[in-house]
Amino acid sequence: MKQFGGPVLFLDRADINTDEIIPAKYLTEITKEDLKPYILEDLKLPGFDPKGEKTRSARVIVSRANFGCGSSREHAPWVFEVNGITAVIAESFARIFRQNMFNCGMAAIELPKEKIDLLFSFDNCPDTAIGIDVEKQTLTISGGGRKEIITFDVSPFDRALVLAGGWVDYADQKY
Amino acid sequence: MGKTTAEKIFASHLVDEPFSGTKVLRLDVVMCHEITTPIAIADLMARGKDRVFDPTKIKAVIDHVTPSKDSKTATQAKMLRDWARRHAIKDFFDVGHNGVCHALFPEKGYIRPGYTVIMGDSHTCTHGAFGAFAAGVGTTDLEVGILKGVCAFREPKSIRINLNGTLPKGVYAKDVILYVIGQLGVNGATDRVMEFRGPVVDAMTMESRMTLCNMAIEAGGTSGICMPDMVTVEYLWPFIENEYPSKEAALAEFSTWRSDDDAVYERVLDFDVSVLEPIVTFGYKPDQVKPISEIAGSPVDQVYLGSCTNGRLEDLRIAARILKGKKIAPSVRGILSPATPKIYKDAMAEGLIDIFMEAGFCVTNPTCGACLGMSNGVLAEGEVCASTTNRNFMGRMGKGGMVHLMSPATSAATAIEGVIADPRKYL
Numbered sequence: 001m002k003q004f005g006g007p008v009l010f011l012d013r014a015d016i017n018t019d020e021i022i023p024a025k026y027l028t029e030i031t032k033e034d035l036k037p038y039i040l041e042d043l044k045l046p047g048f049d050p051k052g053e054k055t056r057s058a059r060v061i062v063s064r065a066n067f068g069c070g071s072s073r074e075h076a077p078w079v080f081e082v083n084g085i086t087a088v089i090a091e092s093f094a095r096i097f098r099q100n101m102f103n104c105g106m107a108a109i110e111l112p113k114e115k116i117d118l119l120f121s122f123d124n125c126p127d128t129a130i131g132i133d134v135e136k137q138t139l140t141i142s143g144g145g146r147k148e149i150i151t152f153d154v155s156p157f158d159r160a161l162v163l164a165g166g167w168v169d170y171a172d173q174k175y
Numbered sequence: 176m177g178k179t180t181a182e183k184i185f186a187s188h189l190v191d192e193p194f195s196g197t198k199v200l201r202l203d204v205v206m207c208h209e210i211t212t213p214i215a216i217a218d219l220m221a222r223g224k225d226r227v228f229d230p231t232k233i234k235a236v237i238d239h240v241t242p243s244k245d246s247k248t249a250t251q252a253k254m255l256r257d258w259a260r261r262h263a264i265k266d267f268f269d270v271g272h273n274g275v276c277h278a279l280f281p282e283k284g285y286i287r288p289g290y291t292v293i294m295g296d297s298h299t300c301t302h303g304a305f306g307a308f309a310a311g312v313g314t315t316d317l318e319v320g321i322l323k324g325v326c327a328f329r330e331p332k333s334i335r336i337n338l339n340g341t342l343p344k345g346v347y348a349k350d351v352i353l354y355v356i357g358q359l360g361v362n363g364a365t366d367r368v369m370e371f372r373g374p375v376v377d378a379m380t381m382e383s384r385m386t387l388c389n390m391a392i393e394a395g396g397t398s399g400i401c402m403p404d405m406v407t408v409e410y411l412w413p414f415i416e417n418e419y420p421s422k423e424a425a426l427a428e429f430s431t432w433r434s435d436d437d438a439v440y441e442r443v444l445d446f447d448v449s450v451l452e453p454i455v456t457f458g459y460k461p462d463q464v465k466p467i468s469e470i471a472g473s474p475v476d477q478v479y480l481g482s483c484t485n486g487r488l489e490d491l492r493i494a495a496r497i498l499k500g501k502k503i504a505p506s507v508r509g510i511l512s513p514a515t516p517k518i519y520k521d522a523m524a525e526g527l528i529d530i531f532m533e534a535g536f537c538v539t540n541p542t543c544g545a546c547l548g549m550s551n552g553v554l555a556e557g558e559v560c561a562s563t564t565n566r567n568f569m570g571r572m573g574k575g576g577m578v579h580l581m582s583p584a585t586s587a588a589t590a591i592e593g594v595i596a597d598p599r600k601y602l
């Protein structure tokens with residue numbers, strides 16, 4: 001099972017699409033590792049630098065509604081994976097992106113707006129980090145001397161995919 | 176209690192329900208293209224599982240970048256080509272025979288009412304026009320589909336979208352779907368099936384229904400779906416005439432997939448299309464739409480006519496009717512990509528290609544082309560394209576470029592004037 005949690009990259013916008021996460025011109029790569037330098041290259045957000053330290057050190061992304069909309073390209077979860085980001089927490093996800101995350105044994109966690117707002121209140125606090133326990137369905141955010149524990153729901157199927165390490169192994173054993 | 180088409184398809188294809196709310200379905204068709212499939216092939220090989228569940232149910236095409244533009248895309252094409260050969264996948268389409276997947280596969284008669292269809296491409300929802308459950312998936316779902324012939328979905332809820340009234344002059348399926356997305360928002364149908372109903376859909380060709388369903392994903396929809404009827408039978412008849420004694424017999428069977436009258440919907444939306452104007456997007460999301468009267472006059476550098484949304488013969492006819500005997504503005508580049516070789520040939524036979532070329536359009540081979548900025552027709556920084564494609568994300572057609580989505584008619588009028596223009600004055 002993948003490890004979840006660590007420093008957080010806050011992306012404060014709704015509808016971040018897969019073209020912004022990994023532009024189409026890099027879909028000619030045929031290994032996941034080759035995607036690594038291009039993470040979030042076309043995302044334009046005030047103060048955000050795709051090459052910056054916050055992106056480099058991040059293990060968790062926190063964002064707003066409809067994260068991962070657009071193309072079905074699994075290159076979007078993969079570019080996160082090869083950069084060490086194995087969990088995205090958002091108000092909602094586009095269906096294909098959400099399933100791609102779980103299919104890869106990663107986590108796409110949905111939280112209501114007020115809890116996402118609470119997470120965003122930690123943006124710019126020093127040493128903000130999130131710990132995630134997918135089995136217990138709890139996450140802990142800490143930073144700037146504060147700490148909050150939040151529960152979340154992941155469907156039993158998606159949780160099983162995380163525990164199995166992904167959909168290919170799960171399906172090949174079962175079907 | 177009655178069932179929707181999607182519920183009927185789910186019930187008839189159910190393999191397993193490993194957990195409440197998760198349905199594993201048997202797949203009738205698994206479609207593949209050269210961008211999202213090679214990594215699935217490589218992963219299956221690395222796992223020692225280089226197998227396919229049924230080569231007759233797998234359809235493959237090289238369409239996103241074709242002919243290959245460089246060594247990397249040549250490698251992707253080769254991986255798909257070699258894999259198709261290795262597994263005797265007969266329905267594989269390479270240079271000279273290939274076209275945009277969601278136009279090519281319906282044209283070959285591969286989709287039937289009641290089918291389950293997946294592809295590693297978000298616009299797979301297009302095939303719902305035939306009364307199928309067709310969904311875009313990522314590479315891992317595709318991989319499992321190739322290997323096992325199954326895919327997992329959440330229980331579908333359907334939104335019924337009744338399209339009432341009559342389409343006014345100059346308003347087409349593309350304008351309708353842009354309007355509907357504008358009303359629903361880009362995530363208004365997430366995890367939902369968008370069921371398009373009503374007299375407007377009944378009167379539509381299969382091509383127009385595909386245009387509607389193609390953009391269901393732009394409202395977040397898992398699939399768009401139309402009710403199979405005699406229009407569906409007529410379209411598929413060349414492929415099924417040996418299977419049914421008559422068209423009426425085919426219709427009787429297809430009709431079993433229609434939603435029941437007492438089916439339950441999560442939402443029912445009614446739209447009167449009679450009041451619509453041509454619709455154009457203005458921002459970087461497909462739900463940012465304006466009627467033509469509010470956006471006419473905006474400058475463009477390029478006009479692109481093609482893609483799985485609007486590269487079909489019907490679309491070319493509409494645009495050619497406006498362009499006939501006219502020249503496009505010297506300030507714009509016009510690019511036409513007929514979606515399949517058959518469309519290209521038919522358009523030539525009808526004299527449409529002549530009209531486009533006389534007007535000053537560059538005509539490319541059938542390909543996804545400029546739509547996603549992977550091959551030809553890429554925009555330079557700061558350039559604007561009037562496009563019949565389905566996505567206007569920032570930089571989609573090239574870094575720093577902007578796209579206005581519109582119908583083929585509006586794109587033709589725009590090409591003539593060099594700024595976004597109302598097609599109705601040319602009709």
